[in-house]
Amino acid sequence: MGITANSVWKNCLAFIKDNIQPQAYKTWFEPIKPIKLAENALSIQVPSKFFYEWLEEHYVKLLKVALTKELGETAKLVYIIRMENTYGNKEPFTEKIPSTNRGNMGPQEMDVPIKSKNPELKNPFVIPGIRNIKIESQLNPNYNFDNFLEGDSNRLARSAGMAVANKPGGTSFNPLLVFGGVGLGKTHLAHAIGVEIKDKYPERTVLYISAEKFTQQYIESVKKNTRNDFIHFYQLIDVLIIDDVQFLSGKSGTQDVFFHIFNHLHQNGKQVILTSDKAPVDMQDIEQRLLSRFKWGLSAELQSPDYETRVSIVKNKLYRDGVEMPEEIIDHVAKHIKTNVRELEGAIISLIAQSSFNKKEVTLELAQQVVEKFVKNTKREVSIDYIQKVVSDYFEMDVATLQSKTRKRHIVQARQLAMFFAKKFTKASLASIGSQIGKRDHATVLHACKTVDNLAETDKQFRKYIEDLTKKFT
Ligand code: ADP
Numbered sequence: 001m002g003i004t005a006n007s008v009w010k011n012c013l014a015f016i017k018d019n020i021q022p023q024a025y026k027t028w029f030e031p032i033k034p035i036k037l038a039e040n041a042l043s044i045q046v047p048s049k050f051f052y053e054w055l056e057e058h059y060v061k062l063l064k065v066a067l068t069k070e071l072g073e074t075a076k077l078v079y080i081i082r083m084e085n086t087y088g089n090k091e092p093f094t095e096k097i098p099s100t101n102r103g104n105m106g107p108q109e110m111d112v113p114i115k116s117k118n119p120e121l122k123n124p125f126v127i128p129g130i131r132n133i134k135i136e137s138q139l140n141p142n143y144n145f146d147n148f149l150e151g152d153s154n155r156l157a158r159s160a161g162m163a164v165a166n167k168p169g170g171t172s173f174n175p176l177l178v179f180g181g182v183g184l185g186k187t188h189l190a191h192a193i194g195v196e197i198k199d200k201y202p203e204r205t206v207l208y209i210s211a212e213k214f215t216q217q218y219i220e221s222v223k224k225n226t227r228n229d230f231i232h233f234y235q236l237i238d239v240l241i242i243d244d245v246q247f248l249s250g251k252s253g254t255q256d257v258f259f260h261i262f263n264h265l266h267q268n269g270k271q272v273i274l275t276s277d278k279a280p281v282d283m284q285d286i287e288q289r290l291l292s293r294f295k296w297g298l299s300a301e302l303q304s305p306d307y308e309t310r311v312s313i314v315k316n317k318l319y320r321d322g323v324e325m326p327e328e329i330i331d332h333v334a335k336h337i338k339t340n341v342r343e344l345e346g347a348i349i350s351l352i353a354q355s356s357f358n359k360k361e362v363t364l365e366l367a368q369q370v371v372e373k374f375v376k377n378t379k380r381e382v383s384i385d386y387i388q389k390v391v392s393d394y395f396e397m398d399v400a401t402l403q404s405k406t407r408k409r410h411i412v413q414a415r416q417l418a419m420f421f422a423k424k425f426t427k428a429s430l431a432s433i434g435s436q437i438g439k440r441d442h443a444t445v446l447h448a449c450k451t452v453d454n455l456a457e458t459d460k461q462f463r464k465y466i467e468d469l470t471k472k473f474t
């Protein structure tokens with residue numbers, strides 16, 4: 001007789017029963033019904049969402065072990081939640097949710113050599129004064145390889161990432177630089193590599209950090225006179241993941257310190273993983289010696305996903321959220337939202353939300369409305385006029401004042417910010433930016449961009465302006 005959902009579940013129960021308290025067994029396992037077994041995934045029905053959450057929180061490991069014993073390493077568990085229909089019509093409905101099987105990332109302990117000259121080595125992530133070095137990896141376990149779907153657009157980057165995860169520091173992909181436009185999965189992939197390494201090599205110290213946070217920590221360390229501690233801390237990491245390195249552009253102090261850290265790690269066979277919104281050749285204001293390091297390993301591009309990949313990303317998203325939608329709707333969304341994965345997900349989330357708030361079914365009309373909104377938003381490119389308007393509003397002045405010849409400091413700063421954002425968010429040349437923002441020449445614009453970069457490094461208030469304004473343009 002072949003194996004069935006019933007027989008598999010019966011054996012699992014026997015194993016579970018031996019391993020937990022009788023009361024817990026009675027409460028949490030007896031009410032479960034095995035429903036089906038397909039493609040090595042066992043679907044079990046649980047009475048409520050709370051029940052499912054409890055199982056996932058307390059028994060996921062046990063379930064995993066039991067299931068692996070029965071079905072092998074590739075076993076999957078799917079929960080089916082039977083709920084009374086809250087909209088008061090017809091049948092109770094069910095919701096399907098796959099098991100995560102992944103615990104949260106615990107802190108990593110690291111031995112600091114006793115002979116180290118810095119017995120009080122500062123961990124920039126903790127409050128000063130704490131001696132014990134516990135490093136949170138800062139990894140998000142929800143960004144993993146399982147849910148990073150493969151397609152032509154990401155195959156190279158994904159498989160290079162896998163190779164690195166299998167042998168961190170032991171491939172020629174060091175550093176691995178993943179680059180591509182916004183919302184194409186750089187951050188997701190960077191985490192996935194780290195998460196996979198922690199799974200395979202729990203003893204390695206992995207650290208994920210955005211280049212922006214790295215920069216802030218560095219600036220802090222300079223202020224507090226702990227620059228060396230900062231460097232030493234980073235030199236102890238086995239796998240260093242820095243997200244959005246384009247952020248380092250123009251920040252020579254941070255680049256310098258990163259250069260030293262990078263060399264140390266690389267020489268010691270440690271793995272470095274970087275992401276960037278552009279290829280190394282297109283990066284501006286990054287020191288040559290650093291750029292040449294970036295090119296040592298492999299630069300792999302993430303491109304916009306093709307139609308098939310978009311469909312599978314949408315389906316996977318729905319599956320994970322336990323929602324079902326007709327094919328024609330999935331197709332409509334995948335056909336029209338092409339540029340990036342974040343928007344694709346955004347459209348789906350918005351659809352799910354609208355249908356549940358308004359308690360209506362997801363219809364093609366609703367999908368069309370949502371998609372239209374998304375497509376429109378994407379097309380709205382930021383113009384230099386728009387930038388000047390937003391910056392002027394932010395500083396409560398009018399555009400004419402921003403463009404005027406005055407040397408008053410706050411007006412000059414506003415103008416420089418407008419130039420900076422125009423360079424950042426439009427494709428306009430320096431000369432054209434200058435002529436549109438108060439008839440200045442290209443050297444003025446260049447100077448403005450440099451000034452903004454410098455102030456961003458040294459002036460907290462100014463950094464806040466940049467952050468606030470950046471939010472308005474992205
Ligand atoms: P980036 O860092 O390049 O701007 P993110 O990594 O933040 O992009 O990705 C944006 C969203 O798209 C995230 O929610 C991510 O999980 C999702 N995503 C991107 N690529 C994929 C993929 N190949 N499979 C599944 N989800 C993806």
Ligand code: MG
Nearest residue numbers: 186187188243
């Ligand atoms: Mg990102």
